[in-house]
Amino acid sequence: MAGALKLEIAISVDGYVAGPNQSVENPLGEGGEGLHEWALKLQVWREQHGREGGEVNLSGELVEEALRGTGATIMGRKMFGGGPGPWGEDPWNGWWGDEPPFHHPVFVLTHHQREPLHLADTSFHFVSDGIESALAQAREAAGEKDIKLAGGAEACQQYLAAGLVDEIQLNVAPVLLGAGERLFDGVGADLRLEQTLVVHTPEVTHLRYRVGAGT
Amino acid sequence: MAGALKLEIAISVDGYVAGPNQSVENPLGEGGEGLHEWALKLQVWREQHGREGGEVNLSGELVEEALRGTGATIMGRKMFGGGPGPWGEDPWNGWWGDEPPFHHPVFVLTHHQREPLHLADTSFHFVSDGIESALAQAREAAGEKDIKLAGGAEACQQYLAAGLVDEIQLNVAPVLLGAGERLFDGVGADLRLEQTLVVHTPEVTHLRYRVGAGT
Numbered sequence: 001m002a003g004a005l006k007l008e009i010a011i012s013v014d015g016y017v018a019g020p021n022q023s024v025e026n027p028l029g030e031g032g033e034g035l036h037e038w039a040l041k042l043q044v045w046r047e048q049h050g051r052e053g054g055e056v057n058l059s060g061e062l063v064e065e066a067l068r069g070t071g072a073t074i075m076g077r078k079m080f081g082g083g084p085g086p087w088g089e090d091p092w093n094g095w096w097g098d099e100p101p102f103h104h105p106v107f108v109l110t111h112h113q114r115e116p117l118h119l120a121d122t123s124f125h126f127v128s129d130g131i132e133s134a135l136a137q138a139r140e141a142a143g144e145k146d147i148k149l150a151g152g153a154e155a156c157q158q159y160l161a162a163g164l165v166d167e168i169q170l171n172v173a174p175v176l177l178g179a180g181e182r183l184f185d186g187v188g189a190d191l192r193l194e195q196t197l198v199v200h201t202p203e204v205t206h207l208r209y210r211v212g213a214g215t
Numbered sequence: 216m217a218g219a220l221k222l223e224i225a226i227s228v229d230g231y232v233a234g235p236n237q238s239v240e241n242p243l244g245e246g247g248e249g250l251h252e253w254a255l256k257l258q259v260w261r262e263q264h265g266r267e268g269g270e271v272n273l274s275g276e277l278v279e280e281a282l283r284g285t286g287a288t289i290m291g292r293k294m295f296g297g298g299p300g301p302w303g304e305d306p307w308n309g310w311w312g313d314e315p316p317f318h319h320p321v322f323v324l325t326h327h328q329r330e331p332l333h334l335a336d337t338s339f340h341f342v343s344d345g346i347e348s349a350l351a352q353a354r355e356a357a358g359e360k361d362i363k364l365a366g367g368a369e370a371c372q373q374y375l376a377a378g379l380v381d382e383i384q385l386n387v388a389p390v391l392l393g394a395g396e397r398l399f400d401g402v403g404a405d406l407r408l409e410q411t412l413v414v415h416t417p418e419v420t421h422l423r424y425r426v427g428a429g430t
Contacts, residue, residue: 013385013408013424014399015230031404170228174424178404184229189246189393193228198415205413205422209228209389 003139004166005074007149007156008066010035010204011170012177017153020179027081027095034175038204039063048101058199059171062206071145072138073102076155077110080124086112087126093117094124105141107134109155131158153181160187168193169208218354219381220289222364222371223281225250225419226385227392232368235394242296242310249390253419254278263316273414274386277421286360287353288317291370292325295339301327302341308332309339320356322349324370346373368396375402383408384423 011017012035019029028035039045043054044063077084082092091114094100100122107125114126127134138147149159159165170183190213197208226232227250234244243250254260258269259278292299297307306329309315315337322340329341342349353362364374374380385398405428412423 013383013422014402015397019404168228172422174408174410176399176402176404176406176408178399178402182230184391184393187229187391187393189234189391191391193389193391195389195415195417195420198413198420200410200413202410205410205420207228207387207420 003142003144004146005135005149005159005164006066006070006146006167006169007159007165008169009151009156009171009183010039011172011183012175013172014176014178015182015184016177016180017151017156017183018181019177022078022180024081024083029177029180031175031177032180034177035171035173038171038173038201041203050099057201059201059204059206062169062199066148069146070148071104071142073104073106073148073150074134074138074155074159075106075108075150076152077108078154079150079152080108080110087114093119096122100124105138107138107141109134109158131155131162131164135159135164153183153185156183157186160184160191163191163213165191165211167196167208167210169197169206172205172207174203218357218359219361220350220364220374220379221281221285221361221382221384222374222380223384224366224371224386224398225254226387226398227390228387229391229393230397230399231392231395232366232371232398233396234392237293237395239296239298244392244395246390246392247395249392250386250388253386253388253416256418265314272416274416274419274421277384277414281363284361285319285363286357287319288321288363288365289349289353289370289374290321290323290365291367292323293369294365294367295323295325302329308334311337315339320353322353322356324349324373346370346377346379350374350379368398368400371398372401375399375406378406378428380406380426382411382423382425384412384421387420387422389418 019032022029042060044060046054099120102122105123117124192212193209199206234247237244256270257275259275261269314335317337320338332339407427408424414421
């Protein structure tokens with residue numbers, strides 16, 4: 001399934017992909033860091049972010065597999081960060097510093113045009129003409145590889161509701177957030193899911209579904 | 216953990232335990248039957264409901280384990296069925312016919328008093344003085360065994376929010392319902408979860424969590 005659009009996201013047991021009261025200081029919202037604790041411990045995550053040590057387990061194998069298979073990433077403006085509105089003269093360059101961990105083209109959905117941003121071996125392309133355009137550009141950039149839909153909730157909801165997602169992988173962390181952004185808000189009931197993979201460690205369960213068209 | 220209150224419920228990938236537009240004709244709501252397809256195929260389920268044949272798999276083992284370990288069930292009035300309000304002169308006796316599949320005492324949360332109902336080896340006790348009273352009565356009835364909190368959403372939410380649930384088992388069916396009753400609405404973020412079991416077949420994933428007190 002090369003060239004597939006794969007949504008992969010960490011989610012709480014109660015269905016949130018970010019906690020309440022998100023801010024620049026707390027981009028994941030209250031409690032949101034609990035969604036990612038399993039990932040931050042992984043050797044593959046630490047290596048990707050220039051750090052040593054870490055755990056080697058089944059979650060790490062999935063992360064490595066995704067890294068190898070992904071040729072482009074799509075994300076929403078909110079995940080890229082920097083607040084809403086025009087980019088301004090000294091624009092926000094993302095959460096990830098001078099060496100972002102993507103190492104491939106990233107397509108950022110935004111209502112506001114902006115020139116591409118190159119940081120080390122990651123390029124950010126700002127797409128203001130819609131999710132289908134972003135997907136077409138990402139697919140072109142990815143070549144034989146897949147496209148990862150990384151978040152946030154709103155971007156995922158748009159692609160899901162449009163029937164453009166080929167695979168969903170939920171990394172279910174054992175936390176309740178109680179409020180925040182729900183992944184499936186407004187997505188409806190038209191998509192058909194086929195459970196294709198379940199992998200778990202004591203700290204997370206990865207649920208993977210192939211997505212088909214509705215009835 | 217004998218005498219534990221164990222919430223076990225089928226849930227969609229988008230977090231619903233019943234679909235929209237529930238009615239007497241369609242008590243699970245639109246699409247809600249998709250939550251239970253995996254269960255209806257099981258030999259143990261069919262045997263429990265007086266039918267032959269069926270599949271033997273890991274889901275069936277979990278169901279059998281729960282049957283052996285459960286001494287009482289708690290459910291909400293809505294799950295028992297028959298609509299809201301006083302019971303009337305010819306009261307609703309549940310969805311399950313003359314031989315309900317519980318085979319132990321069932322405690323039904325209701326605002327309206329009613330004498331106990333005995334159907335074969337299942338007894339229904341109507342509790343109108345609150346969830347803690349129902350739990351105390353169920354625990355007394357269960358003896359060394361556990362108590363199953365079976366649904367619906369509102370009953371589960373009340374017990375979860377009160378911190379009375381010891382274990383949560385979500386049977387995640389590969390369906391989206393888009394609307395309906397969400398299990399965790401209003402539960403908040405105070406409960407601590409520890410993932411204790413993940414078991415899956417191609418048709419369902421069982422996620423089990425031990426529930427601890429908040430921070």
